[in-house]
Amino acid sequence: MAIRxxxxxxxRDKVLEANHDFRSGTQVFPSLNVDKMAKxxxxxxxxKRRGALNQPPKTAKxxxxxxxxxxxxxxxxxxxxQQAVESDLQLFAGRLASLDxxxxxxxxxxxxxxxxxxxxxEVAVGVDELHGLRKALNDAEREHTWFKDKHNxxxxxxxxxxxxxxxxxxxxxxxxxxxxxxxGSFLAKGNEQGFFGGxxxxxxxxxxxxxxxxxxxxYCARLVTHKSFPVKAIGAAAIAGYVVLALAINLALxxxxxxxxxxxxxxxxxxxxxxxxxxxxxxxxxxxxxxxxGMLFSIIAFIDxxxxxxxxxxxxxxxxxxxxxxxxxxxxxGELIERLQDVRDEHNDKVKEIIKGxxxxxxxHRAIVEHRGKLLSLFAExxxxxxxxxxxxxxxxxxxxxxxxxxPPPKFFSNxxxxxxxxxxxTADGEWxxxxxxxxxxxxxxxxxxxxRLIGQECQNGIAAYQELDRLHPDKIDG
Numbered sequence: 001m002a003i004r005x006x007x008x009x010x011x012r013d014k015v016l017e018a019n020h021d022f023r024s025g026t027q028v029f030p031s032l033n034v035d036k037m038a039k040x041x042x043x044x045x046x047x048k049r050r051g052a053l054n055q056p057p058k059t060a061k062x063x064x065x066x067x068x069x070x071x072x073x074x075x076x077x078x079x080x081x082q083q084a085v086e087s088d089l090q091l092f093a094g095r096l097a098s099l100d101x102x103x104x105x106x107x108x109x110x111x112x113x114x115x116x117x118x119x120x121x122e123v124a125v126g127v128d129e130l131h132g133l134r135k136a137l138n139d140a141e142r143e144h145t146w147f148k149d150k151h152n153x154x155x156x157x158x159x160x161x162x163x164x165x166x167x168x169x170x171x172x173x174x175x176x177x178x179x180x181x182x183x184g185s186f187l188a189k190g191n192e193q194g195f196f197g198g199x200x201x202x203x204x205x206x207x208x209x210x211x212x213x214x215x216x217x218x219y220c221a222r223l224v225t226h227k228s229f230p231v232k233a234i235g236a237a238a239i240a241g242y243v244v245l246a247l248a249i250n251l252a253l254x255x256x257x258x259x260x261x262x263x264x265x266x267x268x269x270x271x272x273x274x275x276x277x278x279x280x281x282x283x284x285x286x287x288x289x290x291x292x293x294g295m296l297f298s299i300i301a302f303i304d305x306x307x308x309x310x311x312x313x314x315x316x317x318x319x320x321x322x323x324x325x326x327x328x329x330x331x332x333x334g335e336l337i338e339r340l341q342d343v344r345d346e347h348n349d350k351v352k353e354i355i356k357g358x359x360x361x362x363x364x365h366r367a368i369v370e371h372r373g374k375l376l377s378l379f380a381e382x383x384x385x386x387x388x389x390x391x392x393x394x395x396x397x398x399x400x401x402x403x404x405x406x407x408p409p410p411k412f413f414s415n416x417x418x419x420x421x422x423x424x425x426x427t428a429d430g431e432w433x434x435x436x437x438x439x440x441x442x443x444x445x446x447x448x449x450x451x452x453r454l455i456g457q458e459c460q461n462g463i464a465a466y467q468e469l470d471r472l473h474p475d476k477i478d479g
Contacts, residue, residue, distance in 0.1 A: 029382035031385060032077060032389040034389050034392045034396075037073065041066070041393075043066065043393060043397040046397060046400075047396070047397040047399070047401035047404065048400045050066065050401055051400065051402065051405040058407050058408045058410050060410040061410070066397055070393045071390060071417065074393075078386050078419065078422070085375060089372065089375075089426060089427075093427050095364075095368050096369075096431060099361055101361070101437065104358070104361075108354075108448065109447070112451050115455065116451070116454050116458060119343065123465060126336040126340065126466065127466065127469075130332060130333055130469060133325075133328055133329040133332040134329055134469045136325045136329070137328075139325070140325035143322070144321075144322045147314065151226075156319070157316050158311070159316055159320060209250065209301075212245050212246065213246065214302075214304075215305075216238060216245075216302060216305075217302045218306075218309060220234075220235060220238030222312070224239065242302065246294075247295070250294035253291070254287040337466060340459050341459065344456060348455065348456075351448045355448055358445060365432065365437060376423075379424065380423075383421050391416050394417055
């Protein structure tokens with residue numbers, strides 16, 4: 001499958017898409033420096049100056065210009081802090097909205113319903129693939145059984161493989177090299193190029209001598225094992241033909257040794273004439289030795305070639321095809337089982353990431369809500385601080401004013417200033433409560449864990465489905 005567990009992938013990506021970059025902190029609002037502001041506004045001197053003028057008059061009922069200046073400065077600080085709080089609250093609201101638990105819980109339900117179906121589809125694809133391999137094996141088994149029944153064979157086929165086959169091939173190479181070396185030393189007699197020329201000619205004779213023995217034993221002589229009498233007769237004729245050819249080749253080589261010169265000098269015509277006139281007319285014992293060595297090596301090559309393939313023609317090929325189909329089926333089934341296990345592990349790893357991500361999101365949600373609460377608490381305390389600071393500033397001005405007056409101060413001088421407190425609006429539409437969210441996350445994690453269990457069960461069912469093909473199509477045992 002090109003894409004596995006698409007719903008689960010979307011859920012995992014959503015859970016992990018940068019939802020963990022929130023860093024909890026506490027914003028500290030700056031304290032108002034009463035002494036510095038009093039000095040900047042020159043409240044004491046202003047109080048004395050205006051007090052000396054009996055300003056504000058004792059009948060005044062509202063703040064004078066100096067007091068309004070103090071109050072405005074404090075209100076500006078409050079307004080700046082309020083803007084900062086509202087900006088942070090908007091950020092918090094955005095962060096909470098981006099967690100989007102509602103959508104994630106919906107994706108979990110969707111993934112739970114689709115992941116098992118996706119896994120079953122993976123199993124179905126594997127069953128189809130394995131069914132094709134099993135069919136090929138059944139065909140090879142039927143061909144093997146048919147061949148044995150048709151030719152009345154009970155034994156298992158002999159397959160050239162392993163160390164024994166390598167040993168037979170090595171023996172053929174050894175025979176070729178030894179015969180070439182020995183014949184080369186015999187044929188060096190009379191060759192203008194000496195031993196090198198003898199080796200070249202000996203290699204040609206050895207190739208023909210051993211090659212004919214191999215061809216005769218592998219492709220012709222084995223016909224004598226066939227159950228059909230005409231085919232047996234062909235095999236027997238082939239063996240007889242091989243014997244004639246082997247005798248002719250090795251006698252020709254022995255006669256050639258006794259002829260001076262090389263094939264290029266026309267010695268070949270003389271060899272043919274001598275063999276036609278008197279095949280056994282060799283005069284040198286070394287020539288007879290050369291003939292016997294050549295025949296010996298040819299017979300050894302013939303026997304070695306007989307064991308290269310199964311003695312019964314075609315049986316080895318049928319056995320190889322069956323063994324190859326069986327090996328393909330075995331490897332294919334192993335790969336499909338491993339693929340199922342990989343898909344299961346891939347699914348479970350994704351679920352683990354999602355479960356872990358949900359826990360991180362819950363902690364992030366809790367951190368945002370707690371930080372928002374701390375921010376609002378600090379802002380409320382900050383407003384109380386501003387109110388106290390404002391009254392301290394007004395007191396500095398009023399005390400200096402009263403001391404410099406000749407008339408009684410206005411009655412409102414004895415009234416403290418009450419700062420109008422602001423309570424920022426918190427948008428909580430659709431916001432999860434901590435207990436409700438914890439319960440929902442536990443429920444989602446339980447569903448995901450159940451999905452892991454179901455996928456594990458489906459993996460076992462898939463492996464059982466693969467094994468079921470063996471029960472439906474059991475292997476036949478030879479004999």
